[in-house]
Amino acid sequence: xxxxxxxxxxxxxxxxxxxxxxxxxxxxxxxxxxxxxxxxxxxxxxxxxxxxxxxxxxxxxxxxxxxxxxxxxxxxxxxxxxxxxxxxxxxxxxxxxxxxxxxxxxxxxxxxxxxxxxxxxxxxxxxxxxxxxxxxxxxxxxxxxxxxxxxxxxxxxxxxxxxxxxxxxxxxxxxxxxxxxxxxxxxxxxxxxxxxxxxxxxxxxxxxxxxxxxxxxxxxxxxxxxxxxxxxxxxxxxxxxxxxxxxxxxxxxxxxxxxxxxxxxxxxxxxxxxxxxxxxxxxxxxxxxxxxxxxxxxxxxxxxxxxxxxxxxxxxxxxxxxxxxxxxxxxxxxxxxxxxxxxxxxxxxxxxxxxxxxxxxxxxxxxxxxxxxxxxxxxxxxxxxxxxxxxxxxxxxxxxxxxxxxxxxxxxxxxxxxxxxxxxxxxxxxxxxxxxxxxxxxxxxxxxxxxxxxxxxxxxxxxxxxxxxxxxxxxxxxxxxxxxxxxxxxxxxxxxxxxxxxxxxxxxxxxxxxxxxxxxxxxxxxxxxxxxxxxxxxxxxxxxxxxxxxxxxxxxxxxxxxxxxxxxxxxxxxxxxxxxxxxxxxx
Amino acid sequence: xxxxxxxxxxxxxxxxxxxxxxxxxxxxxxxxxxxxxxxxxxxxxxxxxxxxxxxxxxxxxxxxxxxxxxxxxxxxxxxxxxxxxxxxxxxxxxxxxxxxxxxxxxxxxxxxxxxxxxxxxxxxxxxxxxxxxxxxxxxxxxxxxxxxxxxxxxxxxxxxxxxxxxxxxxxxxxxxxxxxxxxxxxxxxxxxxxxxxxxxxxxxxxxxxxxxxxxxxxxxxxxxxxxxxxxxxxxxxxxxxxxxxxxxxxxxxxxxxxxxxxxxxxxxxx
Numbered sequence: 001x002x003x004x005x006x007x008x009x010x011x012x013x014x015x016x017x018x019x020x021x022x023x024x025x026x027x028x029x030x031x032x033x034x035x036x037x038x039x040x041x042x043x044x045x046x047x048x049x050x051x052x053x054x055x056x057x058x059x060x061x062x063x064x065x066x067x068x069x070x071x072x073x074x075x076x077x078x079x080x081x082x083x084x085x086x087x088x089x090x091x092x093x094x095x096x097x098x099x100x101x102x103x104x105x106x107x108x109x110x111x112x113x114x115x116x117x118x119x120x121x122x123x124x125x126x127x128x129x130x131x132x133x134x135x136x137x138x139x140x141x142x143x144x145x146x147x148x149x150x151x152x153x154x155x156x157x158x159x160x161x162x163x164x165x166x167x168x169x170x171x172x173x174x175x176x177x178x179x180x181x182x183x184x185x186x187x188x189x190x191x192x193x194x195x196x197x198x199x200x201x202x203x204x205x206x207x208x209x210x211x212x213x214x215x216x217x218x219x220x221x222x223x224x225x226x227x228x229x230x231x232x233x234x235x236x237x238x239x240x241x242x243x244x245x246x247x248x249x250x251x252x253x254x255x256x257x258x259x260x261x262x263x264x265x266x267x268x269x270x271x272x273x274x275x276x277x278x279x280x281x282x283x284x285x286x287x288x289x290x291x292x293x294x295x296x297x298x299x300x301x302x303x304x305x306x307x308x309x310x311x312x313x314x315x316x317x318x319x320x321x322x323x324x325x326x327x328x329x330x331x332x333x334x335x336x337x338x339x340x341x342x343x344x345x346x347x348x349x350x351x352x353x354x355x356x357x358x359x360x361x362x363x364x365x366x367x368x369x370x371x372x373x374x375x376x377x378x379x380x381x382x383x384x385x386x387x388x389x390x391x392x393x394x395x396x397x398x399x400x401x402x403x404x405x406x407x408x409x410x411x412x413x414x415x416x417x418x419x420x421x422x423x424x425x426x427x428x429x430x431x432x433x434x435x436x437x438x439x440x441x442x443x444x445x446x447x448x449x450x451x452x453x454x455x456x457x458x459x460x461x462x463x464x465x466x467x468x469x470x471x472x473x474x475x476x477x478x479x480x481x482x483x484x485x486x487x488x489x490x491x492x493x494x495x496x497x498x499x500x501x502x503x504x505x506x507x508x509x510x511x512x513x514x515x516x517x518x519x520x521x522x523x524x525x526x527x528x529x530x531x532x533x534x535x536x537x538x539x540x541x542x543x544x545x546x547x548x549x550x551x552x553x554x555x556x557x558x559x560x561x562x563x564x565x566x567x568x569x570x571x572x573x574x575x576x577x578x579x580x581x582x583x584x585x586x587x
Numbered sequence: 588x589x590x591x592x593x594x595x596x597x598x599x600x601x602x603x604x605x606x607x608x609x610x611x612x613x614x615x616x617x618x619x620x621x622x623x624x625x626x627x628x629x630x631x632x633x634x635x636x637x638x639x640x641x642x643x644x645x646x647x648x649x650x651x652x653x654x655x656x657x658x659x660x661x662x663x664x665x666x667x668x669x670x671x672x673x674x675x676x677x678x679x680x681x682x683x684x685x686x687x688x689x690x691x692x693x694x695x696x697x698x699x700x701x702x703x704x705x706x707x708x709x710x711x712x713x714x715x716x717x718x719x720x721x722x723x724x725x726x727x728x729x730x731x732x733x734x735x736x737x738x739x740x741x742x743x744x745x746x747x748x749x750x751x752x753x754x755x756x757x758x759x760x761x762x763x764x765x766x767x768x769x770x771x772x773x774x775x776x777x778x779x780x781x782x783x784x785x786x787x788x789x790x791x792x793x794x795x796x797x798x799x800x801x802x803x804x805x806x807x808x809x810x811x812x813x814x815x816x817x818x819x820x821x822x823x824x825x826x827x828x829x830x831x832x833x834x835x836x837x838x839x840x841x842x843x844x845x846x847x848x849x850x851x852x853x854x855x856x857x
Binding site: 071072073074075077333334335 | 727728839
């Protein structure tokens with residue numbers, strides 16, 4: 001069925017379109033040049049149109065997310081939806097159930113979301129949750145930064161084997177990118193410790209965080225992956241950690257990006273940088289170092305960051321950074337789940353209350369906003385809350401409204417936040433306001449491009465997937481800085497959301513809840529003869545140490561209902577062969 | 588005060604959930620409107636009149652309404668949940684969650700109550716003349732913030748883990764309780780007239796527990812402070828001699844107090 005979205009104001013940074021009135025034509029799930037006269041008309045007069053949102057870093061599927069759901073019934077109780085309108089029942093404020101996760105993303109006009117931390121051993125569980133997560137296209141990033149094979153080969157200085165193992169692991173887990181969490185630190189946690197900074201060697205393997213970041217950054221380009229290495233730095237949440245952060249950012253800067261798919265031009269994606277911008281030596285003399293980190297990012301061209309904006313909610317923290325979660329539990333005394341994932345990684349889960357009146361959360365809010373407002377080029381920023389760590393993804397519309405309205409921020413700073421927001425950060429002195437174009441950049445364009453998916457995602461040019469959000473915001477008649485509550489509401493409940501050309505949301509309500517998204521994964525091999533050698537090691541350690549058999553470990557492609565393998569020899573397409581999901585560069 | 592009488596017809600095998608049976612919900616409604624208030628019957632919503640005959644006179648303000656449930660409602664949950672004013676009298680037994688989240692007003696259960704009575708209670712009075720189940724005066728499952736105000740009194744016995752994560756208010760059980768009363772307690776007062784099987788105040792950090800009967804097994808994390816005579820708790824004088832303990836030192840910042848009657852408890856004194 002053909003459709004045409006008429007008279008909307010288009011915000012499409014990847015095609016340099018800033019608020020022009022244009023029509024968007026849709027045929028067979030794609031954006032096309034023109035449609036026939038009898039195409040279904042969607043009237044977007046007085047409304048804005050953006051590509052569907054692309055969330056590059058969120059925690060929505062897999063074992064630790066499910067621990068969050070199971071051990072926080074008091075969180076489930078805070079947001080309960082009955083079934084109806086074809087939708088399943090669901091619950092959960094900070095960790096919603098799988099179906100509800102899909103619905104809630106779609107209602108905000110988001111159509112792609114990336115699970116940012118998948119323990120390889122639990123890949124099957126992660127993909128099973130994707131089975132029950134409607135609407136959104138997705139992928140999962142397997143954890144590499146504390147993996148025994150990676151550390152063994154890096155210790156031996158054998159990048160070829162590191163690359164061959166990495167390619168095998170991406171295929172085996174149906175994973176999408178190289179995720180690094182507290183490199184060397186989570187393995188040290190298995191020994192009861194942590195590492196401090198990037199030059200502290202891990203027990204036994206004797207490699208450092210810096211070795212792991214550099215080695216995997218090189219491997220990323222040897223494999224030509226669409227996404228950059230996805231780095232959660234060491235020392236998360238510790239006062240004084242900004243030096244580690246900047247030193248980590250500097251490690252891969254001379255490596256040249258060589259993606260074999262997509263148009264990524266950055267070498268490093270650093271995540272939830274808000275948690276990594278703290279100066280001082282303890283929480284008494286703590287001061288924001290966001291200006292220093294922003295300055296580094298402003299002067300660098302090899303990096304994209306996401307923020308991890310604190311939303312001032314009661315939420316659930318969950319990460320593969322096991323020692324950090326222990327620190328957090330020691331700090332707030334709330335319930336703590338901890339897990340060691342055999343030879344691969346670990347994880348922890350702790351509830352956290354970011355109370356506006358408390359000094360540290362108020363400062364963290366300020367640090368995130370400083371990054372947003374002091375990094376000059378929004379092409380280097382993705383909007384995230386590290387959902388649910390700094391706040392649930394359902395708060396993205398509020399973050400957008402904060403960015404667009406100094407008045408909204410100042411109301412909060414003056415009336416609700418602890419004074420540390422003003423004394424420990426510079427946020428109250430920053431009056432920059434994001435334009436709708438910049439909002440589209442940080443919520444769709446930057447993320448699609450750095451993920452390597454900008455052929456089909458994050459823009460509205462011909463050839464893109466018809467994933468489109470129409471919001472009831474009129475920049476010609478509304479003062480968006482003053483009417484921030486209306487902006488927040490409009491971004492929370494999109495007027496229309498189209499997924500693959502189908503209307504899935506109408507006036508903020510799901511109307512087609514039974515559409516399921518694609519799973520992107522990397523189907524590549526690095527030097528088959530090296531892989532043969534690597535698999536000898538892998539099978540040996542499986543026999544010795546793993547709790548599962550080698551043969552039972554890989555997630556078979558049959559497990560992925562809408563499989564979209566990238567790279568590889570075969571032409572990328574849907575498993576069903578119905579339509580090629582990925583086309584060549586169309587712009 | 589206007590009285591509204593609910594006569595239970597038959598209690599179904601599938602539980603009813605009657606969180607809408609409160610003076611707050613009835614206020615300003617005619618008897619016919621009250622008959623049509625919806626309650627949950629399993630996963631379906633039905634009119635109150637399907638399971639109750641309704642008669643009497645309503646009023647505009649919740650504080651002027653007394654709801655009398657004239658008989659056993661063994662399989663009806665959540666009566667009086669979240670009520671802020673007025674009165675409910677249940678002339679028989681009731682099921683789980685009676686008076687949970689209540690903020691004000693008064694509930695009297697003349698028979699027994701099920702588990703979770705007065706869960707997350709914030710204010711008001713909840714009186715159970717018979718026995719009560721587990722987790723009365725506790726927090727919602729998983730939460731670390733429990734009953735914070737009001738007075739919950741049980742004249743009979745109660746079950747396990749009562750006053751779990753209690754923060755404030757007063758919970759009195761005249762009879763015996765099972766294991767772990769006041770577990771994770773952070774504030775408020777728990778007075779047990781009878782015996783406790785074991786683990787009184789496990790991981791408590793604050794608040795006061797008085798046990799007038801015998802504690803079979805006591806936890807090792809409590810520091811013995813001495814013997815006190817005729818203690819005063821919340822303005823009430825409790826006569827007799829009590830061992831006084833502070834703990835539970837199994838947890839950080841432990842500042843909870845347990846008084847245990849000296850009579851019959853020699854085995855827990857140092």
